[in-house]
Amino acid sequence: MRVAFVGKGGSGKTTMSALFTRYIAARGAPVVAIDADINQHLGMVLGVEQTPTPMGAHLAEIKEYLRGDNPRISSAEAMVKTTPPGRGSRLLKISEATDPIHQRFSVTTPEGPGLMVTGPFDEDDLGVACYHSKTGAVEMYLNHLVDGPGEYVVVDMTAGAESFASGMFTRFDMTFLVAEPTRQGVGVYRQYRDYSAEFDVPIAVVGNKVQGPEDVEFLKGHVGDDLLVWFEHSRAVRALEQGRPFGLDDLEPANSAALAVLLSHLDAQQKDWEKFGRQAVEFHLRNAAAWANRAVGEDLSAQVDPAFAFGPPKPQAQPVPPPSASTDTKPPVHASVAP
Numbered sequence: 554m555r556v557a558f559v560g561k562g563g564s565g566k567t568t569m570s571a572l573f574t575r576y577i578a579a580r581g582a583p584v585v586a587i588d589a590d591i592n593q594h595l596g597m598v599l600g601v602e603q604t605p606t607p608m609g610a611h612l613a614e615i616k617e618y619l620r621g622d623n624p625r626i627s628s629a630e631a632m633v634k635t636t637p638p639g640r641g642s643r644l645l646k647i648s649e650a651t652d653p654i655h656q657r658f659s660v661t662t663p664e665g666p667g668l669m670v671t672g673p674f675d676e677d678d679l680g681v682a683c684y685h686s687k688t689g690a691v692e693m694y695l696n697h698l699v700d701g702p703g704e705y706v707v708v709d710m711t712a713g714a715e716s717f718a719s720g721m722f723t724r725f726d727m728t729f730l731v732a733e734p735t736r737q738g739v740g741v742y743r744q745y746r747d748y749s750a751e752f753d754v755p756i757a758v759v760g761n762k763v764q765g766p767e768d769v770e771f772l773k774g775h776v777g778d779d780l781l782v783w784f785e786h787s788r789a790v791r792a793l794e795q796g797r798p799f800g801l802d803d804l805e806p807a808n809s810a811a812l813a814v815l816l817s818h819l820d821a822q823q824k825d826w827e828k829f830g831r832q833a834v835e836f837h838l839r840n841a842a843a844w845a846n847r848a849v850g851e852d853l854s855a856q857v858d859p860a861f862a863f864g865p866p867k868p869q870a871q872p873v874p875p876p877s878a879s880t881d882t883k884p885p886v887h888a889s890v891a892p
């Protein structure tokens with residue numbers, strides 16, 4: 554299952570992403586956290602000393618691996634962030650993260666989760682149609698990832714035009730929109746909700762830094778039933794931010810309960826690989842027409858492999874066992890005999 558935390562800068566995306574990642578890991582499930590936020594500090598909140606190799610600085614290498622021997626992708630240069638996998642592409646798994654992508658770009662954080670990062674952003678990265686976009690690395694990762702129930706990717710993400718233009722926002726089973734109980738806080742919600750509705754993207758609002766019942770009323774008044782749960786202003790989070798020791802057990806009971814709500818809500822989502830694949834193709838075709846064909850100098854719509862099925866391989870039909878295990882070469886005797 555994949556989840557994104559989006560919202561305004563300062564709303565608490567990184568904090569929520571980190572707490573949720575730790576919460577999942579504490580339950581023994583495999584989880585990879587990805588920092589795709591403008592201010593890269595998910596690693597710090599997850600307690601890593603050494604920043605992982607940034608994916609955004611190694612796009613060509615990622616492309617080269619993922620394209621495998623997919624004949625529709627002529628070279629790494631011809632692969633753009635929306636290029637969907639096809640037959641021959643290499644797919645990724647969370648529970649068997651032994652592939653070169655996880656090996657090279659993921660570090661293990663003290664509590665077990667993996668961490669990958671896009672790397673710091675520069676101005677170009679925030680453009681709508683950037684060929685070298687760093688979040689493109691995450692989009693490619695998500696497009697090539699085959700995740701099952703009970704394994705998780707948590708993405709800490711900026712809610713910007715970038716994710717809408719590329720289709721990144723459709724790559725998740727659930728998007729948690731972190732909102733402070735302020736007018737600015739709920740402002741991002743409307744934009745996101747409108748985009749999401751058009752593409753049938755499930756979103757839920759997670760209130761943060763709530764200090765009292767008026768804050769909850771404010772959030773309900775603005776986002777209505779989309780408000781899933783809220784986190785209170787947390788002294789434990791403040792301690793974490795001040796570099797004092799922090800464990801999930803230090804979290805206030807209401808905030809721990811909120812983490813449980815997030816997980817059960819995510820787990821309750823139905824995976825829809827058909828929709829996932831359809832939207833991957835749809836956004837690739839848009840992207841190709843908008844700028845990528847021109848940038849690459851090829852018709853990138855030809856990269857779409859109509860016979861490729863997204864998601865885990867379908868279970869093979871049980872082979873019919875041979876009539877007998879002996880080496881008997883006589884033709885099989887049929888049960889029906891002429892009267």
Ligand SMILES: Nc1ncnc2c1ncn2[C@@H]1O[C@H](COP(=O)(O)OP(=O)(O)O)[C@@H](O)[C@H]1O
Pocket residue numbers: 560561562563564565566567568569590592761762763784785786787788790791794
């Ligand atoms: N529930 C909370 N209680 C107390 N402080 C919080 C809470 N959520 C976030 N913060 C603090 O607010 C600041 C911004 O949070 P952060 O997660 O970095 O936001 P974002 O990633 O959305 O920019 C940080 O200093 C963080 O520690």
Ligand SMILES: [Mg+2]
Pocket residue numbers: 563566567568590591592594
């Ligand atoms: Mg952040």
